[in-house]
Amino acid sequence: MKNSILFLLVLLCGLAACNKAGDAIINPPVNKVDTLATAITADLILDANTDYVINGQVYVKNNASLTIPAGVTVSVVKEDDRSNKGVLVIAKGSKLFVNGTVDKPVVFTSAATTKAPGDWGAIIILGKAPINVPGKTDHVAGIAITADTEFGGDLSDDNSGSINYLRVEYAGGINPENEDEWALDKVSGFSLEGVGAGTKVDNVMVEHSNDDGFQFVGGTVNVTHLIAYNNGDDDFDFDHGYTGKLQFLISYRTQLNSAHALRANGMESYNDEVPTTNPPLTRPVISNMTIIGPQGGEASKTNLNQGVYIRKGTRFFMQNSVIAEYPQGALMLCPRTKPPVMTDAGSEFRYNLVHSDDPSRTFSYDNSSTVNGDPELKAFALNSVNNNKLFEALADLKLTNIYGANGPELSPMAGSDAATGSNFDGINFSTFFTQVPYRGAVGPENWAAASNWAVWK
Helix, strand or coil: CHHHHHHHHHHHHHHHHHHHHHHHHHCCCCCEEEECCCEECCCEECCCCEEEEECCEEEECCCCEEEEECCCEEEECCCCCHHHCCEEEECCCCEEEEECCCCCCEEEEECCCCCCCCCCCEEEEECCCCCCCCCCCEECCCCCCCHHHEECCCCCCCCCEEEEEEEEECCCCCCCCCCCCCCCCCCCEEEEECCCCCCEEEEEEEECCCCCCEEEECCCCCEEEEEEECCCCCCEEEECCCCCEEEEEEEECCCCCCCCCCCECCEEECCCCCCCCCCCCCCCEEEEEEEECCCCCCCCCCCECCCEEECCCCCCEEECCEEECCCCCCEEECCCCHHHHHCCCCCEEECCEEECCCHHHCEEEECCCCEEECHHHHHHHCCCCCCCEEECCHHHHCEEECCCCCCCEEEECCCCHHHCCCCCCCHHHCCCCCCCCCCCCCCCCCCCCCCCCCCCC
């Protein structure tokens, strides 16, 4: 009997211990926290069980590599002074490896208790690929010039690392409130400058940036599966001779976060302020992009502008994409960018599905003094060679749930024009691209569904 009682007591103690262990599993201990050094000059692999803090400006240089395991969060200390905003800079010759997963992404965010767009600056990766600046090199716009802020060169296949399942939140704080619309934007969000085609970039989300989401400044890097969500200025910005390929991109807004944006576009392509004729001209090649503006028509012009704005001598190729719900139109060209489209001289806009708040402005023209609907461009875009299709009602696109409470579901429904009709003919789309039958960023399988990585809040 005594032995039985003793056994029962041991068993009860064991169960209590199990409950405590169970509690530990349900409420695991908080990760350790460490602060990154401002200069990383030797290869560094972060600890998967530690979260990290950036306080100020961190440079990975001296050909060192920084490797970040899945599940690590890097919090950047909020700084009000624009010149001292926190940034992570991967200098020329150095590499960044982000090894996130859909369930355990790597997250860069604000360290503030109440996070806000613009709390910090950007992740900036600098490479040795071509840019169109005389001398072939330049320095990052918006942070103090040093030897570690240079980018550009002549190495098209330069390798700056590999980035997979990364989310960047509340960046974009370096551009001033009254920025010069005609000058090159200062760094913001996720900025790839002179980055080469040897670099791998897949599954990156930038949300709640106060300025641009993704910036491609020169370089040749090819990318897939990017999401820009509720950023304050352009979601995708191309400058200074970028010539890479991009597929499966989402630009999505339910609001405009930043009052300082003069013309916020889903995608803007640009050369420079002059504009330059130096080679290479900026020339992104894009397939399967979905650009969605805020729900409902805009009663008056706001800081939101175009789904796609092509300016300053840019060339571009865009196919198999969906553009909708922007107040000033789906596609706007200017005197330097309309002729190459109309004469098939280095630019194409084909097999796209387009919509605007105002159907008369879906295709528009900017002559620097006025912006008007462009009947000539409209007729050209909708002809049997270019095969774009205009939708006057958003519902006619037949996407599953564009403004879902838990994030968009952009897959095409049965009978949607987006479910079929893609085209990958031509030399520009003969390599790199996955030839899918659908148009827009998302097919039957929703890679952008709400998850630990894709956070739509």
